[in-house]
Amino acid sequence: MSSGTRRRAIAFARRLRFYVIAAWSAVTLNFLIPRLMPGDPAQAVVQQLEVKNGQNLPPQTVEAIRKLLGGVHENIAVQYWHYLGNLFTGNLGISTGNFPTRVTTLIGTALPWTMLLMGVSTVLAFLIGTGIGALCGWRPGTRTDSVLSPLSTFLAAVPYFWVALFALWLFAFRLGWFPLAGGHDPDADPSSPRYWLSVLHYGLLPALTIVFSSCGGWLLGMRNMTLTTTGEDFVLLARAKGLSNTRVLFRYAARNAMLPQLTGFALALGAIIAGSVLTETVFTYPGVGSLLKQAIDNRDYPLMQGILLFTTLAVLVANFLADSVYVLVDPRTRAQGGDAS
Amino acid sequence: MGQPPDRRSILRAGGALSLGALAPPVLAACGGPASATVPRSDTVSVLNKDTAIVRNFNPYSPSNHTGPMGRYIYEPPLWIPRLDPAKPQPWLASAFSWSRGGRELTLTLRKGVRFNDGSPLTLDDFVHSLDIPLKKPEFNTAGVTYTDVRATGPDTVVLTFDKPAYQDLYALGQLSVVSKRQLAGHDLATWNNPDPVGTGPGRIAAFTTNQVRIRLRRGYWGGDAFPTRNLKFPSASEDTAKLLLLDGDLDFASIAWPSGQTNFVDRDPAQNLYSPLPSGTIAMIAFNHTKAPWNDIHVRRALSMAIDRSAVSRTVASGQDPANLAGLAPEVYGSWLLPEYRRSQPLDVAGARRELAAGGWQIKGGNLVKDGRTHTVSMTSIADWPAYRIMSAATADQLRRHLGLNVNLQLQVGATFDSHYNSGTFDIQYRLYSSGTLYQFYNTLLDGQGMLPVGKIAASNQMRWKNADTDRLLAAMRVTDDPKLIASYAASLQKIFVEQLPVVPVLWECIWAVATRRYWTGWPTNRGIRHYFGFDAAAPEAILALKGLRRSTT
């Protein structure tokens, strides 16, 4: 078995090599993309100031501001070198749109909100969608299945923000069940239990809309996988063994049908930061999505770079975790020895 | 609160009941009144549409998001009233006077002013505050133009200018006076100043990512006569703000609301208020004067006459009325405005056709044709603001209907739009124009001295207007503070503006006051406006406006 261990180590090293190169490529791409785009951050800031002041700024001031905000006068290679150096020290620079706040501070403030809202609702959507999907795939053609499956197709195709806006109007405004904006009761003291309960209350509607519009995709995927898996011999044998239906479904059919879903789940988990833009814009939620929107509006390079970096790393980490989890739940991946035909 | 429950609170209770089964603790905690410490009825709630999610109150940051909150903390040396920007008023400087032909300005520091940390405002603080923009031009976010600051007495400061600067006071209304002691040891380029010290009445009482609370202190130099000491500034998008207003969670917001009359005021006319306030800003059509056919006065006039401004106003439907011929809002520039220019340009299709004919223009296939050359009409407008999308589309629609002109309308985002404007690479732009004083109004728009060629980024006269009379009048206006002379220059400039039509004013732009009288009354309205409020107000106006509020008795 030592050769197996070595093979596994080699496979692991290969995986790791991919993640390292991917991370580097992502970091570089994040550096390049904003710089390849027209426009510069100082321009946006100056413009805002001039609108606010109702008059133009003296040219030397504009020049000085441009310099202060890290204008594009440096050699791009030097910039890149500094950028990499700063990354290793955890310094993502200073946001130009919120000068002089550090990007890490901004992301640090916003990240927990996004993680909480998007993380919880993504997990919920996955669990609900996968669960119902497994039931639909297990008993295809039942009333539940014939209603839910086409419905999920529809739900998966409805623009998310459209549903969210409508939900906001109906449940928060017309019915008044939920607050209209924000991530918590702004009048509550952050150390009080009331504050934490308000966090729940404020997060409920955004979370429900996410679950509502994203569980359809999970449902369909799981339904078809379950349907395919129930055709497998080992499910037939499990039935032949006289095991109870629930046991056959969960231990045999769903357990195996879920494996491909996990990869998707990892990607979805990693994508939550990027996916949060729409949700957080609709619900004025104080997370990374709102921050990204703001960064784009302000042409805030450092902030954009920082968010992209975080997002990419989140996807990479989620994938790495998924790989690891996959190895745990699917023993076949553990000893992927090569075989000749 | 002692009021009979309205429909909304009943609905909310219903919602609470039906949801109660799902999540009882959540609603038990959140269904109650807004705050345990400060009742909602004792708080003035004003929208902060400049979403601040970090505690950044550095007043010199080119991009700080202090929004309306900063107005209650930092104060300027002078108050430039928006309703009469030509008449600066003393504020932290209790007096000011010109000398050396407008090259020296002496400011007298007000006595007895204390910062909100209790320390007194000294001349040292004052000089330091005025000096920062000189030492570090990157922090000259107010745009001051003096070149030297000097304390000349126990409470006087002299600002020196290179050239007569009678028209440059505007920037002193934007400057924040800060505590030298608080700033000491901090690098303005890295410091957020989370607990700002200023001379204003406010102090940060609570800061969260969604809302900032300000508590007004006692001992403010301007007096204690505030209707309440509690202000809060919830952050929300404009869309959400409308819902918050309807829900009574916001008292005031400065946002445009298409069909605000029917959709907001008419829902509860006793309580709801939607008021477009004049601001001195216009929505106008700007021409590139380096390009044919826009350098032809006949074409500009024809365009102006073919626009049905009241129809455009109705289409926009958020309160912008047709602008007058001079483009000068009577509420702001009323003392200068010539009576014959108080009217708007009416729709005059026949006149427009006559003008085109007079210039030798024909319209063929939707395009302007003269001497066998065909000119297409390309109009750009700003995509970021929905009102401009509608205004420009409605205008294009009218030119098509009235003159048979095919307007190729393009919407651009702000940055692109402005960069085309600044470098003169546009045909016609539909844009907002705002400038402080009357001088600035004409100077920024039309000053031909040092005009930059097309392709260079210009900060003023982006339309490349070249007119010797205009330049002469502006030069003369710059160096005098004689009201009579200024009035005569202003009249001449108005004439040029109306007769030569370097731009076509279409509608007034407004500052909106959307308010409910549920808890407070005395909001600024277009009838009897005294001071602005909210996001668009300068610090003195915001403080004065707040003082004008009264508790609602209904």
Add this chain to the structure above:
Amino acid sequence: MKPALRNPKVLAGSAIALLVVLAALFGDWFSVHALGQDPHTLDYLVINQPPSGHHLLGTTGSGEDVLAQTIAGARGSLVVGLVSALISTALGILFGVCAGFFGGVADTVLNFITNLFIVMPVFALTLIVAGYLNNTGTMTIALIIGVFGWAGGARSLRAQTMSLRGRDHVQAMRMLGESRTRLVFSEVLPRLYPLISAMFLHAVIGGVLAEAGLAFLGVSSPNTISWGTMIQNAQNQNAIINGLWWWFLPPGFCIAALGTATGLINFGIDEIANPRLGAARRAAQQAVKAA
């Protein structure tokens, strides 16, 4: 083809899709001549009108006819959807099929790029790039969506191609002396058509949704009428708050309908390709009836 046309799901889906395509092709003509409404006309006399005999779906806040706009929006949305889907599918085929078929170094490089794009925050990048390149029109938006959206498809195409490459019939044709290019085009690609068409359909609705999302965030082409920009305009002018449901609902509903259509077609294709999916349901229904 026959089983496809007999499948009710494919039929229903195709009918909806066809309607959208017709609207995209002849919508302008139809609006102007049959409805008497130009989607671009702003009529200040009839702002925010609920549906009536004259304006079947009412008017917008600037007096545009909602029905005419919805019909015109089909073109805007469909163009973005189709162009972005074409680009992403083409890139997906290029990367996936080449990597899967040629293997070796080509596979290592192409597959790495594919994996990289899979882990990149695609929507965020799309948003940022689109935000910068604003005003460059629908095509640019479509291009950006397409360029950032191919990786998932490439991955499954690669897997499929690898499995096909090893199939006996491909090996057999190779043994007969068939050239590799021809193998790709005549043996591998045709067998990928079901997957590619599913991918394509998926990408179309993905593109439409992405455009709508971008429009909502204010970074789509403002000069084109699409369902996305319609929702954006409705949102900008407070259609929901003001109760203008006739303005807000149709474009979103159309997107959902188009999405459902593509979903149904994909479903149907799946059922035909994998008879168990369909047969199981029919049989179960019969069994229920019989019992």
Add this chain to the structure above:
Amino acid sequence: MSVLLEAQGLCVDYLGGERSVRACAEVDLTLRRGEILGIAGESGSGKSTLITALTQLQRPPAAITAGRILLHRDDADGGGTVDLTAADEKRLRALRWREMSIVLQSAMDALNPVMRLSAQFADVLREHRRGITKEAVAARTAELLGMVGIPAERSGAYPHEMSGGMRQRATIALALACDPALVVMDEPTTAVDVVMQRQIMKQILGLRRRLGFAVVFVTHDLSLLLELADRIAIMYAGRIVEIGAARAIHDAPQHPYTRGLRDSFPPLHAPLSVLHGIPGTPPDPADPPPGCAFHPRCDRRLDACDRRLPRLGPVADGRGLAACLLHEHPEEAPVS
């Protein structure tokens, strides 16, 4: 020996939208306790359908549309006769694995890939022996694996970690977990090599002798059955065309198809001669020929063969049953 299982007039249809396909038609079978009954047939003959029906494992769109399956239980198990086609799910579950178990063709597919072997044994032991201790489960698993020559320590392995032969033997051990009276085997040796096939056959014979279970053994390989089975049923186009003792099938096949099938296997040691299989191809189950389904390929075809469906009946010399007009009208001569 007493009768264990009876199928009477069993019909299995694949229900389709417009037309159904009859995969098994009017099958009558009797299986005695401890007997190995071989069922031989080519692809599409309905043999796999038959055994999924016998074990009530048919899945939609397959459905039993007529007939009964009677399971006669041993007195030790409570006795009595159960009609499996009428039993509800709960009743069936109680009978499964205790009365009848199944071994499928590919052990790789039949074992849950993500569960250890021991867990798959434990699953079934716990289901059918309520309250069994952990130790007892482990001991029984080891015992069962030992019976097929797998060391007990391999029980912790996942299916993919074992060789094909070992996996297949493990599924046989699994099938014996609850001492069933009947083990149904669906081509259990097709996926393994000749040497392993021989081993497995020997193990089946040995275990049958020790434990006394009956076996229904389905395969396309008649040569294998001739060595293994006590009796053999030959299926063609969904019907049983001949049943008889293995030796009789080998020595004197009564049905032309059986004869053709037997002669399709070249001998290993006997002198070689040019052989011909059966001309033509097996019929499409969705579109079987009228009359006797074999008639288009039959070299002893009678006039009535394309019209009359022969019934399974005793042959002249009483050596089993066959469904062929030759035996209904032995006087009539072949046409061609």
Add this chain to the structure above:
Amino acid sequence: MTDLKPDTETPVLEAVAATKHFAAGGATVRAVEEASVALHRGRIVALVGESGSGKTTVARLLARMYPVTGGEIRLDGSPVGRGHPDREYLRRVQLIFQDPFASLHPGKTVLHNLERPLRIHGHVRDRAEARARAAELLERVSLLPAKEFLDKLPHQLSGGQRQRVVIARALAVRPAVLLGDEPISMLDVSIRLDMLNLLTKLRDEEGLALLYITHDIASARYLCDDVQVMYAGQMVEGGPKEDVIQRPAHPYTQLLVDASPDPARDRAADGTADEDGTTLGEPPNLADPPSGCRFRPRCPHAMAVCAEAFPPRTELGGGHWAHCWLHADGSGVTTT
């Protein structure tokens, strides 16, 4: 190097001490070790062994689907290169795959399948000619009436018909050698013999050299002239078929022959002691094979020397040879 061959003619295609190692996940799989096989015009060689014995790899090495790790492939006596075969080579050597269902593109007609090789190798100039040639090819593989089959799609054909099309397609290039990789194992039993008879006909009438790969010794005996037995990547025995099958010299060949089903075998004599479930072990892991003779761990006659080196080739007379230390005591001429 000279080989003593019953036939002095130069083999059309020959593998000489061909070795193939695969790299897989950091390990080396030693799939084939120094295997030699020679194919002569008008003769059929059967390569017999269990799955994983390397027989398919040998066929693919001969077809040059991948390069040899060691040794060489010779066409008409001259060594060939290591790269992908050129069309010249493919015109001489054709491979027939096991699965007729997977070997034809499901979306292409029979005509298209036959037309491509004809065109690639320039045997036809236009469509009409292609059609005529394709029909001829179908006639050669006894798919009659040929015209009817030309426009059919693969799914409209039975397995046997498909395999005939596959063979016809291989014949289209007019090869000298056909490599058949288990060409009948996926077919229905009743039609296998016809396929074997077809291959025999091609050998006899067209003088093709044929390699027949199978695990079924009985069919090998029926079809071929010579038999070679492979075990775990090594050639263990070979020679004229009756010599090898009736008088196997290598213990593995003996095991293989004994294990093969033989309906003629006397069942009464088969009640062997193996029924207790002892097993003979399984083929080794080729990533980590035993030293010396790879059959050693399963061999009842294993000796110390077996672990030391792979036995040399021992000629047993009449072209019969074996690699086994039991016979390597100088009783024959040894070569390596």
